[in-house]
Amino acid sequence: MQVLPAPTFVDIVDAAARLEGVAHRTPVLTSSIANERTGASIFFKCENFQRMGAFKFRGAYNAVSHFDYVQRNAGVLTYSSGNHAQAIALSARLAGIHATVIMPHDAPAAKIAGAQSCGAEVIIYDRYKEVREEIGLRLAEERGMTLIPPYDHPHVIAGQGTAVRELIEESGPLDVLFVCLGGGGLLAGCALAAAELSPGCKVIGVEPEAGNDGQQSMARGEIVHIEVPHTIADGAAATHLGLYTFPIMQRLVETVVTVTDAQLIETMRFFAQRMKMVVEPTGCLAAAALMSGVVPVEGKRVGVIVSGGNVDLSRYAQFLA
Ligand SMILES: *Cc1c(COP(=O)(O)O)cnc(C)c1O
Numbered sequence: 001m002q003v004l005p006a007p008t009f010v011d012i013v014d015a016a017a018r019l020e021g022v023a024h025r026t027p028v029l030t031s032s033i034a035n036e037r038t039g040a041s042i043f044f045k046c047e048n049f050q051r052m053g054a055f056k057f058r059g060a061y062n063a064v065s066h067f068d069y070v071q072r073n074a075g076v077l078t079y080s081s082g083n084h085a086q087a088i089a090l091s092a093r094l095a096g097i098h099a100t101v102i103m104p105h106d107a108p109a110a111k112i113a114g115a116q117s118c119g120a121e122v123i124i125y126d127r128y129k130e131v132r133e134e135i136g137l138r139l140a141e142e143r144g145m146t147l148i149p150p151y152d153h154p155h156v157i158a159g160q161g162t163a164v165r166e167l168i169e170e171s172g173p174l175d176v177l178f179v180c181l182g183g184g185g186l187l188a189g190c191a192l193a194a195a196e197l198s199p200g201c202k203v204i205g206v207e208p209e210a211g212n213d214g215q216q217s218m219a220r221g222e223i224v225h226i227e228v229p230h231t232i233a234d235g236a237a238a239t240h241l242g243l244y245t246f247p248i249m250q251r252l253v254e255t256v257v258t259v260t261d262a263q264l265i266e267t268m269r270f271f272a273q274r275m276k277m278v279v280e281p282t283g284c285l286a287a288a289a290l291m292s293g294v295v296p297v298e299g300k301r302v303g304v305i306v307s308g309g310n311v312d313l314s315r316y317a318q319f320l321a
Contacts, residue, residue: 004154006244009196011158012165012189015062019162022094023058026050026163028170033274038290039298043171045163048279048309052086052114054235055163055186055307056150060087062159063148064095072097077145079103079125079132082111083235083308084150089120100145102135108234108312127228151185152242161189167303168197175300180285180307181205181214181256182236184245190305191252201303205249205256206289208233208264215256217241218249232261232319235282235308257295259288265319267291271306272320280311281319 026049034042047055064076075098078088085101092099099120103112104127115122125135133149140147148156163186168174177194181187184205191203207214211229217240225240241249249256267284270291271277279287286304290297311319 006247007154007158007161007189007192009192011154012161012193015058015155015158016162016165018062018065019058019159022061023162024050025166028167029275031275038302040300040302042290042302042304043167043174044275044287044304044306045167046277046306047163048277048283048306052083052090053308053310054083054087054283055160055305056083056087057090058162059153059156059159059185059189060084060148061091061094063153063155064088064091064097066155067095067097067146071146074144074146075099077101077136077140077143077147078149079136080150082107083310085120085122086111086114086118086310088148089115089118092120093118100139100143102132102139104132108310108315110312111310114310151183151238152244153185154244157185157189157192157244157248159189160186161193163305164190164193164303165197168194171301171303173198173301174201174303176202176204176295176297177303178204178206178286178290178295179305180236180282181207182238182282184214184241184249186305186307187253188245188248191248195252202254203252204289204295205253206285207256207258208236208285209258209260211237211239212256212258213238213240214249215258217246218253218256221250232264232281233285235280236285257289259285259292263288263292268319277306278309278311278316279306280308283308
């Protein structure tokens with residue numbers, strides 16, 4: 001298999017050119033209530049308004065856009081708890097190639113339906129019993145398809161980094177940037193962009209308390225593997241960081257903090273009531289950490305990535321009730 005070099009800021013600029021006119025340039029929103037509560041100037045980069053409802057379209061489309069003729073003919077394969085699967089499905093449809101996605105049995109129905117509606121073949125697996133990486137590698141070999149994993153891939157990381165390039169173009173320099181993490185693809189890409197465009201900006205990773213492998217990995221200096229975490233943040237349920245994402249985090253991320261499911265629900269309510277936005281639990285991680293005050297931000301210019309908005313409406317109603 002081809003081994004690609006680690007991504008750099010140049011790859012983010014290249015990805016931005018490939019995404020131009022294809023991905024949405026999502027809005028950067030402000031909220032006077034958020035500013036009052038924190039004593040800071042907050043800039044929310046709203047990727048819940050991205051195509052397919054999450055930032056994942058950026059990395060997925062960037063990766064597929066690099067395919068050569070042979071790869072295009074065989075198609076793209078991936079595994080994902082949902083949003084990356086949908087993003088690959090849409091990217092493949094736009095590129096006119098076949099997509100197969102491996103999704104967990106308990107993925108939100110809206111995410112499974114989203115992938116199917118783009119014409120992707122969906123294969124369901126049990127995430128408490130089977131290892132998705134193994135299923136993926138086996139299918140890739142059998143079918144000759146190119147596997148694009150959800151976070152540990154240079155083109156995926158570079159694509160995700162375009163979100164912060166757009167954010168800083170609009171907000172100007174930032175003092176602090178909060179980014180959620182599962183496997184760290186978004187965080188690594190955003191950290192690369194921030195380091196270049198707003199040197200000195202402190203990048204804070206945020207993950208669910210129940211799945212703090214990122215925090216443990218940063219503390220120990222090696223990738224820590226955990227059991228599949230039980231959290232409502234289904235998009236951040238990765239059990240370990242990646243070989244590409246972790247070294248970038250070690251170099252460019254200040255610290256990783258955690259928030260509880262209860263804090264996520266409170267933040268979901270904040271977004272619904274005050275900012276009139278539907279944000280999925282995982283998409284609330286970064287804002288929840290900001291609001292919790294675990295990192296001092298008073299008087300600072302602060303970026304917050306709102307990573308996605310795909311949530312089953314019946315579950316959403318329960319969260320808000
Ligand atoms: C995938 C995803 C994340 C986590 O991204 P990683 O690149 O795996 O760290 C966060 N939020 C949402 C909405 C996601 O879909």
